[in-house]
Amino acid sequence: MATQVIGAALKRKEDPRLITGEAKYLDDIRLPGMLFAAILRSPYAHAKIKSIRTDKAAKLPGVVAVFTGEDFKDLPPLPCAWQADAGRIQNNINTPRVLEIDRVTHAGMGVAVVVAEDRYTAEDALNLIEVEYEPLPVVVDAEKATQPGAPQIHANAPNNICFDWSCGNKEATEKALSESDVVVKQKLINQRLIPTAMEPRGCIAQYLPASDEYTVWMTSQAPHIMRLLLTAFIFGIPETKMRVIAPQIGGGFGTKIFLYPEYCLTVALAKKLGRPVKWMETRRENYLATIHGRDHVTYLEVGAKRDGTITALKVKTYANLGGILSTIGPGIPTTLYGRMLSGAYKIPHIYCNVLGTYTNTAMVDAYRGAGRPEATYVVERAVDLVARELNMDPAEVRRKNFIQPGDFPYAPADNLLAGLKYDSGDYEKALNKALEMVGYSSFRKEQEEARKQGRYLGIGLSSYVEICGAAPSAWIGVSATGQGWGAAMWESANLRVHLTGKVVLTVGTQPQGQGHETTMAQIVAEQLGIPVEDVIVQVGDTLGTPFGYGTYASRSAAVGGTAVYHSAQKIKEKAKRIAAHLLEAAPEDMVFEGGRAYVKGSPDKGKTIQEIAAAAALGYSLPPGLEPYLDDITYYDPPECTYPFGTHICVVEVDKDTGEVKVLRYVAVDDVGKRINPMIVEGQIHGGIAQGVAQALWEGAVYNENAQLITGSLMDYAVPKATFFPKFELGSTETPSPTNPLGVKGVGETGTIASTAAAANAVIDALSPFGIRHLDMPLTPEKIWRAMQSAAK
Amino acid sequence: MKHKVSITVNGTTHTREVEPRQLLVHFLRDELGLTGTNIGCDTSQCGACTVLMDGVAVKSCTVLAVQADGSSVTTIEGLASDSKLHPVQNAFWEKHGLQCGFCTPGMIITVVDLLNRNPHPTEEEIRHGLEGNICRCTGYQNIVEAVKHAAEAMPA
Numbered sequence: 005m006a007t008q009v010i011g012a013a014l015k016r017k018e019d020p021r022l023i024t025g026e027a028k029y030l031d032d033i034r035l036p037g038m039l040f041a042a043i044l045r046s047p048y049a050h051a052k053i054k055s056i057r058t059d060k061a062a063k064l065p066g067v068v069a070v071f072t073g074e075d076f077k078d079l080p081p082l083p084c085a086w087q088a089d090a091g092r093i094q095n096n097i098n099t100p101r102v103l104e105i106d107r108v109t110h111a112g113m114g115v116a117v118v119v120a121e122d123r124y125t126a127e128d129a130l131n132l133i134e135v136e137y138e139p140l141p142v143v144v145d146a147e148k149a150t151q152p153g154a155p156q157i158h159a160n161a162p163n164n165i166c167f168d169w170s171c172g173n174k175e176a177t178e179k180a181l182s183e184s185d186v187v188v189k190q191k192l193i194n195q196r197l198i199p200t201a202m203e204p205r206g207c208i209a210q211y212l213p214a215s216d217e218y219t220v221w222m223t224s225q226a227p228h229i230m231r232l233l234l235t236a237f238i239f240g241i242p243e244t245k246m247r248v249i250a251p252q253i254g255g256g257f258g259t260k261i262f263l264y265p266e267y268c269l270t271v272a273l274a275k276k277l278g279r280p281v282k283w284m285e286t287r288r289e290n291y292l293a294t295i296h297g298r299d300h301v302t303y304l305e306v307g308a309k310r311d312g313t314i315t316a317l318k319v320k321t322y323a324n325l326g327g328i329l330s331t332i333g334p335g336i337p338t339t340l341y342g343r344m345l346s347g348a349y350k351i352p353h354i355y356c357n358v359l360g361t362y363t364n365t366a367m368v369d370a371y372r373g374a375g376r377p378e379a380t381y382v383v384e385r386a387v388d389l390v391a392r393e394l395n396m397d398p399a400e401v402r403r404k405n406f407i408q409p410g411d412f413p414y415a416p417a418d419n420l421l422a423g424l425k426y427d428s429g430d431y432e433k434a435l436n437k438a439l440e441m442v443g444y445s446s447f448r449k450e451q452e453e454a455r456k457q458g459r460y461l462g463i464g465l466s467s468y469v470e471i472c473g474a475a476p477s478a479w480i481g482v483s484a485t486g487q488g489w490g491a492a493m494w495e496s497a498n499l500r501v502h503l504t505g506k507v508v509l510t511v512g513t514q515p516q517g518q519g520h521e522t523t524m525a526q527i528v529a530e531q532l533g534i535p536v537e538d539v540i541v542q543v544g545d546t547l548g549t550p551f552g553y554g555t556y557a558s559r560s561a562a563v564g565g566t567a568v569y570h571s572a573q574k575i576k577e578k579a580k581r582i583a584a585h586l587l588e589a590a591p592e593d594m595v596f597e598g599g600r601a602y603v604k605g606s607p608d609k610g611k612t613i614q615e616i617a618a619a620a621a622l623g624y625s626l627p628p629g630l631e632p633y634l635d636d637i638t639y640y641d642p643p644e645c646t647y648p649f650g651t652h653i654c655v656v657e658v659d660k661d662t663g664e665v666k667v668l669r670y671v672a673v674d675d676v677g678k679r680i681n682p683m684i685v686e687g688q689i690h691g692g693i694a695q696g697v698a699q700a701l702w703e704g705a706v707y708n709e710n711a712q713l714i715t716g717s718l719m720d721y722a723v724p725k726a727t728f729f730p731k732f733e734l735g736s737t738e739t740p741s742p743t744n745p746l747g748v749k750g751v752g753e754t755g756t757i758a759s760t761a762a763a764a765n766a767v768i769d770a771l772s773p774f775g776i777r778h779l780d781m782p783l784t785p786e787k788i789w790r791a792m793q794s795a796a797k
Numbered sequence: 798m799k800h801k802v803s804i805t806v807n808g809t810t811h812t813r814e815v816e817p818r819q820l821l822v823h824f825l826r827d828e829l830g831l832t833g834t835n836i837g838c839d840t841s842q843c844g845a846c847t848v849l850m851d852g853v854a855v856k857s858c859t860v861l862a863v864q865a866d867g868s869s870v871t872t873i874e875g876l877a878s879d880s881k882l883h884p885v886q887n888a889f890w891e892k893h894g895l896q897c898g899f900c901t902p903g904m905i906i907t908v909v910d911l912l913n914r915n916p917h918p919t920e921e922e923i924r925h926g927l928e929g930n931i932c933r934c935t936g937y938q939n940i941v942e943a944v945k946h947a948a949e950a951m952p953a
């Protein structure tokens with residue numbers, strides 16, 4: 005039997021239920037006697053709650069109960085895991101409550117809840133609740149929030165500063181800048197995005213009083229973490245009293261990692277009312293109250309020699325955290341941003357200072373890429389600015405500064421990465437391949453010709469490196485040297501080979517569309533030499549899966565997949581011992597290969613994994629002292645993160661009359677290490693490119709001067725459609741990660757991380773004849789048209 | 798006041814008393830338990846709730862159940878026949894035209910309608926035909942490939 009399953013573009017095992025409507029997402033679940041909760045949200049972005057009258061709503065037929073924050077005063081505010089300056093800030097300060105009690109800090113915070121027999125009635129009753137607010141002044145901008153006279157949101161955070169965090173070496177960087185031939189300064193705005201997973205968030209909770217147990221269904225990327233936070237931090241009960249189930253999840257992109265007030269509320273309601281309760285948000289609520297991403301105001305200074313060698317990078321960033329803190333909000337613009345600012349380059353000195361600030365906006369936390377797209381945008385814009393300043397080819401400046409293959413493992417300068425090292429790479433190879441695919445040199449001639457005809461073509465490069473496979477627990481967690489995330493980040497895999505040789509694999513990771521039921525099965529099938537069809541991957545139930553930290557940060561293959569690999573090795577070792585016993589051979593003489601354990605040198609003398617599984621399960625004839633059954637588990641803590649890289653190139657044309665940008669071509673060469681299933685890998689890259697290009701050209705969350713979200717629906721927020729893109733052209737290089745036996749790096753976010761800078765650089769390149777050096781995203785027709793008009797004057 | 802409606806869904810006629818404001822998507826999901834049709838927005842942008850009504854793709858969040866009275870509706874659950882996948886369903890599987898799957902039922906129904914109207918669409922016509930449906934996972938590329946694949950597989 006062929007065992008080359010890793011690397012095969014197999015069709016996904018999960019698809020039959022998804023293409024037929026058989027899959028059960030959260031809103032598809034209905035329990036007997038279930039009630040429906042609807043939440044009244046604050047129309048004001050910053051206000052005191054003076055009074056709430058619920059009596060009219062409570063009298064509406066079909067309404068079972070109406071509650072306000074006063075009714076949940078006994079429950080603590082939600083935890084924020086990232087404790088700035090470990091210990092200085094308590095983990096539940098400036099975080100949301102189940103329902104807010106006396107004050108709201110952004111529009112859309114929950115202030116009351118109606119529970120009714122059906123959803124229509126619950127929504128009707130919301131209109132009958134009367135709330136008296138005292139509006140307070142608001143601030144929206146992350147930088148303006150720190151300036152004198154800005155409205156103060158939290159008494160414990162003067163100037164709205166949550167944290168003042170730095171990495172790198174300030175003195176050395178400033179000295180290097182002062183000695184540079186050129187220094188380019190630029191302000192960059194990395195605008196706020198609304199992640200927009202197609203399935204909004206929801207929760208169903210059931211409480212059984214006799215056993216004092218909860219079952220909670222939740223749209224979650226990390227059900228084990230949810231159970232931990234709900235039980236230990238909110239309800240103060242043992243985790244054995246709660247089971248969390250993540251049903252089919254319709255996309256997450258980070259938003260479904262976190263503990264949200266509505267989840268806690270739904271659980272509390274189920275207990276209070278003694279009936280199952282469902283809460284399912286609308287898209288409007290999703291835009292108002294689910295986390296947003298990005299939202300940085302950055303000032304960069306980059307120094308270089310005349311020959312294009314970069315000498316130093318100094319970055320100051322105001323990172324918007326929102327009105328209150330989400331579960332790991334402060335960890336994103338610090339660990340995952342500042343520490344990645346060396347990009348793919350040997351920059352001798354780097355310094356980054358981040359002020360995390362409160363504003364009257366929705367919580368900001370991890371959105372696809374989480375910190376790395378922001379870092380890549382800064383670095384890749386900086387490289388292009390240097391190229392422009394020195395009148396050099398942007399590809400040449402990249403080449404000149406790349407970390408070289410012989411430099412790995414590579415620690416970025418000034419201990420930027422706090423002890424970690426880039427694992428492996430060949431950055432120039434990926435760049436060269438991408439340049440070749442796009443036909444770079446001939447494009448430059450075409451561009452020149454087009455300009456003569458008044459057509460403005462542009463090409464943009466983005467040579468990225470990112471950090472995946474989070475993470476060595478001692479590095480990420482709270483310890484003397486840790487990053488302060490208050491969490492470990494190992495993963496688990498339990499592999500059981502049943503009597504017939506069929507395998508059930510349970511894991512602690514939690515897919516939301518990534519296809520783990522296929523890729524994890526491929527790892528098992530390859531290792532045990534069995535058909536992929538014989539492997540069932542079970543996820544999403546804290547009762548049936550080992551503890552794990554969930555799926556985000558492109559970590560599931562590198563960390564979870566490695567746990568699966570190690571469990572398979574343990575199974576093979578035991579299988580060899582059983583086979584040796586059955587064959588009356590010495591265990592050390594056995595080889596496991598192609599689904600069989602056989603005696604070294606005598607391939608015909610062996611037992612199949614199915615025969616061994618039967619023997620192990622029946623237990624009639626096992627070596628003395630060996631337990632029955634093939635069943636093993638691994639808890640795998642990675643020694644190092646993984647560092648995918650590559651070069652993306654975007655080609656655009658800007659219409660000089662309308663400012664409209666058309667994406668003509670998009671080439672991506674990604675090195676994500678070994679590819680378990682290339683079809684799935686490419687699908688991940690396609691989707692990532694779409695989201696990243698969308699940031700450069702179309703998407704942006706906009707709050708007005710009253711801190712009202714005016715991009716509050718899919719009518720107003722520019723999620724791209726099929727017509728927005730050309731066919732993406734994908735290439736690859738493969739540099740296996742030396743940090744794990746599978747050689748995988750991670751692919752969930754590469755597309756998003758790389759593509760924003762590629763598209764933005766392309767537009768700026770197209771506009772270079774106008775003398776335009778930089779424009780902030782999204783690069784909408786109006787913005788471009790205005791810039792061209794003022795440049796022409 | 799409730800209204801009596803008779804709607805034929807996937808070949809079976811269902812008669813129910815419904816509120817005049819009830820959306821067709823809620824009728825399908827809550828009254829009939831056909832939860833394959835998803836709800837992804839509240840402004841008729843996303844297309845996750847697309848179904849065929851009298852053979853034409855409609856967003857079932859923009860149709861009232863009372864408007865569908867007397868109509869024949871096909872949902873994702875009604876596409877496969879005799880447990881044999883519809884060619885469009887098969888093409889989505891074959892070409893990896895889905896990831897999280899939430900937009901997929903609406904997307905598949907839209908493609909069925911598109912290919913009914915235009916059995917051999919160009920790539921541009923396909924992308925234009927998908928404009929009423931949002932997918933956040935695939936960047937649309939493999940959906941377009943799936944449509945091409947289905948067009949080849951289907952008798953014109």
